[in-house]
Amino acid sequence: EPEVTQTPSHQVTQMGQEVILRCVPISNHLYFYWYRQILGQKVEFLVSFYNNEISEKSEIFDDQFSVERPDGSNFTLKIRSTKLEDSAMYFCATLSGDGGSPLHFGNGTRLTVT
Amino acid sequence: AQKITQTQPGMFVQEKEAVTLDCTYDTSDPSYGLFWYKQPSSGEMIFLIYQGSYDQQNATEGRYSLNFQKARKSANLVISASQLGDSAMYFCAMREGLNQAGTALIFGKGTTLSVSS
Numbered sequence: 001e002p003e004v005t006q007t008p009s010h011q012v013t014q015m016g017q018e019v020i021l022r023c024v025p026i027s028n029h030l031y032f033y034w035y036r037q038i039l040g041q042k043v044e045f046l047v048s049f050y051n052n053e054i055s056e057k058s059e060i061f062d063d064q065f066s067v068e069r070p071d072g073s074n075f076t077l078k079i080r081s082t083k084l085e086d087s088a089m090y091f092c093a094t095l096s097g098d099g100g101s102p103l104h105f106g107n108g109t110r111l112t113v114t
Numbered sequence: 115a116q117k118i119t120q121t122q123p124g125m126f127v128q129e130k131e132a133v134t135l136d137c138t139y140d141t142s143d144p145s146y147g148l149f150w151y152k153q154p155s156s157g158e159m160i161f162l163i164y165q166g167s168y169d170q171q172n173a174t175e176g177r178y179s180l181n182f183q184k185a186r187k188s189a190n191l192v193i194s195a196s197q198l199g200d201s202a203m204y205f206c207a208m209r210e211g212l213n214q215a216g217t218a219l220i221f222g223k224g225t226t227l228s229v230s231s
Contacts, residue, residue, distance in 0.1 A: 033216075033218070033219070042205075042222065042223045044221075045219065045221075048217070048218055055216030055217070056217060056218050058218070089157060099145075099209075099212030100147055100164060102164055103149075103219050104161070105161075108157055110157075
């Protein structure tokens with residue numbers, strides 16, 4: 001079964017540094033999402049992306065964050081000037097387009113900011 | 115206001131018993147979908163079951179069924195014949211505006227299910 005692939009699985013960075021989290025969506029999926037889960041807590045929506053544009057974003061997704069699909073395959077989340085509170089699991093998810101279809105999640109990138 | 119409410123932080127059940135995980139939701143959109151995901155301790159998000167707002171029948175997938183009560187805005191997950199491998203966090207989630215592109219899937223806080231032998 002096709003999978004959403006996320007790299008790296010774990011990233012450690014120093015406060016103030018920039019990180020880029022990468023996702024390879026399922027090939028025929030049209031809608032892409034980023035979610036964040038602080039350890040043991042709820043899964044929080046960050047942003048959705050369709051047709052090379054942001055469709056929807058949450059209040060968490062401020063100027064520190066950006067997304068792009070630079071080469072037609074990878075879907076990236078950039079976090080500028082990381083803070084300690086950015087430490088979390090970041091999930092990429094994709095959707096085929098059919099309204100009743102579930103989001104397919106990658107295995108996540110655990111980001112640790114020290 | 116919370117869109118998805120899961121009032122049970124933790125549930126305990128014995129193997130082979132059935133368990134119900136509660137979920138209520140809040141929306142004024144007539145077109146929405148309700149989803150349940152399982153997150154084991156390894157961390158991945160596993161899709162379990164889906165119920166559309168216009169579906170007449172309750173959804174079933176193997177040992178999972180969804181008790182959908184639209185008037186009460188509840189979408190409880192029923193797991194029959196629990197197994198040790200069912201021990202995990204379970205999230206209820208909702209997407210509004212299913213006919214629109216890229217709408218967010220919003221999650222509840224989750225319920226931790228522990229199955230004992």
